[in-house]
């Protein structure tokens with residue numbers, strides 16, 4: 001495995017606020033890394049920085065060893081595919097046309113072939129000819145994931161890839177992402193579901209206020225101490241038949257340190 005996505009001491013601000021703060025991240029080829037953290041922790045910012053959509057004002061972001069600022073849009077597109085958190089599609093195109101947008105450098109026929117293969121990979125081939133404006137939110141989410149898969153880029157940057165999907169589709173998508181990593185891609189995915197992150201990712205990166213609070217294999221990253229400090233959860237892991245299960249309750253005090261008494265206390 002070789003480092004593919006690297007970020008050293010990165011700093012970035014949005015609206016005057018530090019959204020990346022001395023952030024170090026490394027994702028190797030063949031790795032599925034899950035980014036977790038509370039709302040606003042900086043997960044999307046991290047992913048957008050690797051997609052070249054959020055400039056860093058300090059530190060450096062590299063794709064396959066090259067400073068992202070030195071790469072042309074085409075070179076970036078060959079190295080990373082990006083699934084945005086926003087699932088809006090402006091035009092009512094058939095799904096196959098939307099998925100084919102992931103392969104803009106191919107001739108139409110080859111792009112359609114790639115798009116169909118990507119749709120089939122996430123069990124959405126039956127949607128190929130349907131207009132995306134006439135789809136459910138979860139169906140549209142699958143089409144956008146197929147667009148990212150159709151790129152054949154060396155790394156996948158996917159922001160909440162299972163948001164809005166039914167439970168079976170969530171497992172299927174995570175299986176596919178893991179399979180792509182095992183086949184040699186570098187996969188960086190933001191997830192809110194901690195048990196699924198622990199089950200499918202090789203490594204979990206916990207973000208808190210733009211900083212990396214933990215970066216390790218799932219059991220070492222998602223410790224009861226981290227779950228309490230970062231997420232405000234009183235939690236422990238239990239061995240389940242299909243992987244780790246999280247038994248969690250609210251701590252009755254938000255993670256910012258202020259205290260809230262439980263009702264009736």
Ligand SMILES: Nc1ncnc2c1ncn2[C@@H]1O[C@H](COP(=O)(O)OP(=O)(O)OP(=O)(O)O)[C@@H](O)[C@H]1O
Nearest residue numbers: 014015017019037038039040041042043044045046
């Ligand atoms: N366009 C923007 N302008 C100003 N601040 C922004 C903008 N987008 C995001 N932020 C702020 O940047 C911080 C990080 O946001 P980011 O979207 O990276 O968090 P996140 O961890 O992905 O959150 P979520 O789980 O809610 O998607 C938050 O404090 C957010 O309010």
